[in-house]
Structures are given as C-alpha cells and as structure tokens.
Amino acid sequence: MAQKQIMLNAFHMCTPSQSWSGMWTHAEDKGVNYTDLQYYVDLARLAERGLFDSIFFADSIGLMDKYGGDNSESLRAGAMAPMNDPTLAIPTMAYATEHIGFGVTANLTYEHPFVMARRFSTLDHLTKGRIGWNIVAGFVNSGARATGREAIRDHDERYDLAEDYMQVVYKYWEQSWDDDAVLRDRTRRIYADPTKVREVVHEGAHYRSRGVHMCEPSMQRTPVLYQAGTSTRGRSFAAQHAECVFLTGSTKPMIRNHVEDLRARAVAAGRAPDDIAVIAGSTVIVAPTDAQAQDRYEELRAHLDVRGSLVVFSALAGVDFSKFDPDEPIEYIRSNAAQSFMERMTLLANGRKWRVRDLTAFHQDSPTAGVFLVGSPATVADAMKSWVDETGIDGFNLYRTSEPSGLKAVVDLLVPELQSRGMFKTSYTQGSLRNKIFRRGDRLDATHPARRSAPAKAAE
C-alpha cells in the first residue's frame, strides 16, 4: 500500500494569541499585528510555501468571561481577546495566494441562513473555490448576553436548530440555480435564464425561508463543511454533514475511538468512511535537532500566560477555574455547562492525577495541547506517521504557538522531511479546496445530504 499522505492545516484566529496564551509577549511574535492585512497575507504565503491544505480560523461571538466571572483576565492576557471577525481577512489572503484553502468558523445562531448562504457563496467566488465553513452553534454566554439573550440555548436545542439551518443553506447553495442557468449572452441580453433558477421554499421547525439565492453558482457551491463537535449529538451531526472533522485528543486510544466512531456513524448515515477527513489538533515544535526543539519548547513555555490559559480552559469547560486550588485534582470538578469537554478531560485525567495547574502546561498528554510533538524533523515525522497509522486520522491542525517562527520551522524543516518520506504532497492538486482534499471534483458527493434533499420548487 502506498504511503498515506497527510493533511496539514494552520490553526489561527484574529486575536493576539490563541491556544498558547501569552505568546504575543515573545520578542519575535507578530500576533499584535492581527489587525493588519499584511499579517494575514504573510501568514497565507508562508503556509502556501509549505503546501499547507488550509488555514483554519477559529472564532467566537463574545469574549471569554467564565474565569473570574468577567473579561478582566482575558483582556489582560490578550487571551483570545480582542477578537476580530475572521471572514473579512480571508479574501485578501486568497488574492495573495493561488492554492491554499481557508476554513472559517461562523456561528449559525446569529445570522439567518439566507444571509449566511449569500456570505459563503460570495467567499467561494472571491477565493475561487477555496473556502470552508466550520459550523458552530453557540458557545460563550457573553455572546448570548451581548445579543439580548440571557444565556445560550440548551445543547440539544442548538443542534435541532443547526439541523434545520443546514437544510435551508443546502437548498440555496445546491438547488436554487441550475448548473447551466448563467448564460451571459450579450447578444440576446440574457444574463441568466430565469427558467433555470428556482425558488427555495423552506418551512422548518425553526426557520422559514422563501426566495431565490442571491448568488450565481460558485465553484464549490457548498463550502467545504468542517465540524468539531465532540458530544454524541455533535458526532452525529458531523457524521451527517461534515467533510472535515477537527478533533482534539492527546492519546492514541482516545483519538482512534473517536475516528472509528465517526466513520461508523458516517456509514450509518449513508456515506463512505473516507467521506470525512479527520484532522487532529496538534502542537508541533520542530528544530534541526531534538535538543534544539526542547530548548525552543522551554523558551515558549517561559512566555506561557498561566491565567490566560485558564481563561480559555474555563470557557471550554464551563468551569470557573479561578475558584479552585491549583492543586485540586480535576476528576473531582463537575461541569453542567459543557459535559463533553469535562468528560474528555476526566477520561484523560483518569489514573494520572491531573491538577488544575496541569491544565495550563502545554506538554505531552496535556488535555488541551492535542497531539504533542517536539523534536527534530525526523522525530516529529516518525511520530506523525505513528499517529496516522494507529488512529486513522488524515492530518493535523497545527496550533499557533509563537508566530510566524513556529510555522516557518514547520515549513522549512518538517515539510521537506515529510515529503522525502512520501508522507506529504510535493505540489498542489488543481481546482477547489474540496478537490484538493478529496480529488473527486469541486462539488459535494451525491451521497451527501445536501445533494439528497428534495428539489426546490421550479420558479414560475
């Protein structure tokens, strides 16, 4: 069997520092330039030089305020705060590059599907088919309060909403315009043939919509669909809808179980196991030698902002870690807000006697550091191969550490090593982001639910 080629994605966010809190304080770090388009252009060009598949943008509506009950530590540490809208930086990154794709998180709670469908069609046009959508449905309470609700919706209710939402956007993307609707016939003065443009009619439990999609078909029509749900309901949603799943885990059994579960659910949903590319969050610190990589790791850890990290973990877990003794074992912390995240942490902690303070330390098997790889190009490539072989993942989403130096080391040192082993592509595939990932064309597979839903009513 030929060596499986892995996917590499750069995990980013429009904020001074991200997964690794406090990295903006590193002298070489450029994170404080997150408001400047040149920052994003440089990032995209660097990642494209390394033949990365995509830059994957996290996002959230509302700053994190679980830790200590307000935004103070988040603002002080620059811990995912401030946070700008990522969609607006993407077209310029696409303009400055040719191949790399862009996954962007957009929360369906805050915008009607008709408007969201238009936004992503425009993005797909402007990026020439290189856009992906990471579907999320509500996360932080601060976003709910800022938009006039007392609190976020119940977890299952959010997924009910999301299911209905997807039916609407699918209809606009896939059914409203026929492939041959756009004629641009200057002589007969026909831009589009109206008989080939259909009115969408949707009467769902949560959403009603009736109209024609405002955008003509883009290269991919439906953006590449990313999802990162970990709960049972989230996995079920991902198995139905997602083409790429981003998961987090720090042990091989945990990730293997998740991957197997996802692929089984996909099959149950009428899709093929490899219709979903699974990408694991990963910390990669690479340097010419193992010793140099360890030095780099220690250097980064010296810049780690402990309270800033707890701000992020508090928001993820729905637990205010400011209230706990740093030495308290985490298996005894109970969360009602984000069960799945805490279940996962408890699973990890099982037998390992994790304490609250351990949450702040990025290291091997740390619940938040993901697949943790520190070493020379050969060491990291060996490890990546074992993770891929033993868990069934398709690639890695590289956490931002101190940038651009972290990413630059991956591009200059790790990528050539992976290429020399046949584990990584040596050139981009042509076409859309979807075709680059799956090599089966620019459009969604016929087995995807977006293609299987009932056709829209023919226009008058």
Add this chain to the structure above:
Amino acid sequence: MAQKQIMLNAFHMCTPSQSWSGMWTHAEDKGVNYTDLQYYVDLARLAERGLFDSIFFADSIGLMDKYGGDNSESLRAGAMAPMNDPTLAIPTMAYATEHIGFGVTANLTYEHPFVMARRFSTLDHLTKGRIGWNIVAGFVNSGARATGREAIRDHDERYDLAEDYMQVVYKYWEQSWDDDAVLRDRTRRIYADPTKVREVVHEGAHYRSRGVHMCEPSMQRTPVLYQAGTSTRGRSFAAQHAECVFLTGSTKPMIRNHVEDLRARAVAAGRAPDDIAVIAGSTVIVAPTDAQAQDRYEELRAHLDVRGSLVVFSALAGVDFSKFDPDEPIEYIRSNAAQSFMERMTLLANGRKWRVRDLTAFHQDSPTAGVFLVGSPATVADAMKSWVDETGIDGFNLYRTSEPSGLKAVVDLLVPELQSRGMFKTSYTQGSLRNKIFRRGDRLDATHPARRSAPAKAAE
C-alpha cells in the same frame, strides 16, 4: 472666497450591472467579472488614481421582484442580479490602495448591533480607517420573505428600530474601550488594561445588549456614517446621525430644497450645517469633445435594458410597472409602498407629462438619472460648478455606466480639468476617511450623538 473643492465618489455594487441596466452587454464592459477580486482591485486603483474620495457600494438583501411579481426579468437582464455581499471585497481593495475610502451599505434589519459593531470595527482595522457605513433598514419584500417574515416592517417602525440600533453600536464603538486601554506591554504581560474597558449595558425598546466590545479601538472607531433617506423621517434620521448624505434628484430646486432642509435639521439637532457632506447621485459621460460625449451617450443608450431598468424602478417605487401601458402618465400611478419615492417622481413629472416609458430613458431631468452631465471636460466641469454653487451640495456620487471605461474617462479627462480650476484636490489628505473628508481628525465630532450619549458602566 476660495473655490470650494468637490467630492467625487464612484457608486458601485457587486452585480453585473447597476443603475444603467444592461451595460454588461457592452463589449468593453467588465461587469460580468463582479465575482473576481481582480475586478475590485482594478476599480479601486483606477478610482484612487483619480483621487476619488470613496467607492460607495450599494447593497440589498433579496433580489428585486416587484416587476412582474417575480425575479424573472431581474435575472434575465442581470439587473442588480445576482448580487454578492460587498463587505467581503473591500479589505482587498484597501490592501491594494493607500488612500481611497469605502462606503458600504449594510442593512441593520438582519444582524444584531453587537455583531454589526464587530464587523465594522474589523473593517476599520483592516482598511486602516477608510471605512464608511451606509445605514439602511429594509427595502425589498423578497429579503423579508427569504428571512422568514411575510413582508418588510412598516416604514416608521423601521426607523424606530434604527434609532435604537444606533444607540447600541455607538456604545460599543465609542464607549467600551478607553483610548489608552491597549498597552501591549510585553514585559508586564498586559495586552489591555481591564480597568479601561467598560461593559456596555443597553435596554432599549427593540434591542438589549450587555457586553464588552470584541474589538480594540480602530482609527475611526465609528465608521463614517452615510445615509440616503428621503422621507421626512429619513431626513430627520440623517440630520441626527449622518456625516455623508447621498441624495438623488434631477433638478436644482429639488436638490437645493433637500440640502437646505437637511442642514436646517442638522442645526436643530445640535450639529453644524457643514457637519454633513451632501453628495448627489450623478450620471457623468465625458469625452474629449461635446460631440464625442454625445456619441458615447448614444452608444450606452443602445445597450440600455428597458425591462431591466423597470425592474429597478419598480422595486424603488413599490409599483409593478409591468402592469402599465408604457404611455401612461406617471402622475396617475399611486404607490402605497414607497410614498417618498413616488412623491418625488410625481413632483418631477409635474407639468412634464412623463410616461412610464420615460422612466427607462436615462436623460436630462430623468427622475432616476440624477444630475445628468454629458459633454467635454469643460462642459461637465462648468455644469458641476453650477450645481454645487446653486444647490449647496458637496460633491457627486457617479453612477456606474459601462465600466471601467466610464470611470476611466472621468479620471483621465474630467479630474485634470477640475483640478486646473481649483475645484478638486491634487493630492490626498493623510489619515482616515473621516479626516480626508472633514479635515477635523479621525474621530466623530464631540457634537455628534454618538459622542453625547451617556457613558457606559465601568467594568468590574
């Protein structure tokens, strides 16, 4: 008194053709490239070469379907259909230029003010203070139906909503972060001083919001505020909030009355008369000689799509012109949907015996062609001077005809003529779009209501 310098703006939209329907059928027209970022970059560079103040993007949620009761003619003619989201093209245009500003229409009906505030702060960051917001509050029924409502809200209710909405966005833009909140202190590890970031609390009739603005202060904080309301309520809203007003009229008395009324209302609202820059929609067709300009005009008219034009006028007027005899006089057509537009047309038609067919003809005094100027650079410059002197307007918003050739003629022929007369700048002012227009700094004046509202509650 020194010669008043005029403003020039290019009126655009992410659609194949716009005010002049059918121009995409012209052999030289590039409108069909509206999905390509290069189209927007070329447009921005051309307009910046001509020292234009801004490119002003119209937009609408929902395609036009009043004419004939569906989208057929709109789609067939490419008459503002399809129509992509304009906000996503703007950062790239800013990246490719240094000075030119960008006004963009965004409808407040479809997005919570907390999210809108973040979107515009991000745009202000990415454009380095060159963004303006054209505030609109609902227009086409198709957008309402597509987002689950039976019809658009009542006209006055929309303005009640807009008033409340503005209070929320002002609080986020102007009050949430102190000017000195952001420290980026790497040594002390303080990104922002939390004691200088305030929580916004808003409990209005339509909107509730409680939170910290997600974005640190941008150069302008509040984007330059554009408005285009023509009704009494719309003028009152503009007098309160707008810094630039875009109006349409084809006779000097009509525009002069509107300008005087607006400035009087601004004074009544506690602002100065020249706190508002008034920009008139204008068709400019310029060529080396008057005769060549007339030839060009006839050439463009030959490409005009008559039914496509009626699609647009039907939507503006709320009247289905497909139901009328082309020779019916328009003073007898009554509209319930868009009183102000029809009142304006009736006023224009008064004594002139306009027929429905006249609506489709762009010409002198046509109600939809705005200030209509065809001729040599000297002829057009003379006319512009008389319009400015006799009506009190500050500049012109140039309707897209066939592009880029129409804009290129203005840049290469008209701009030098205006400059030689001292009527137009010979270089850009430094700083933000606001400073370029008013030369009084990057921030809103202290007399603007955004600066006068009660301060936000101090953060804990």
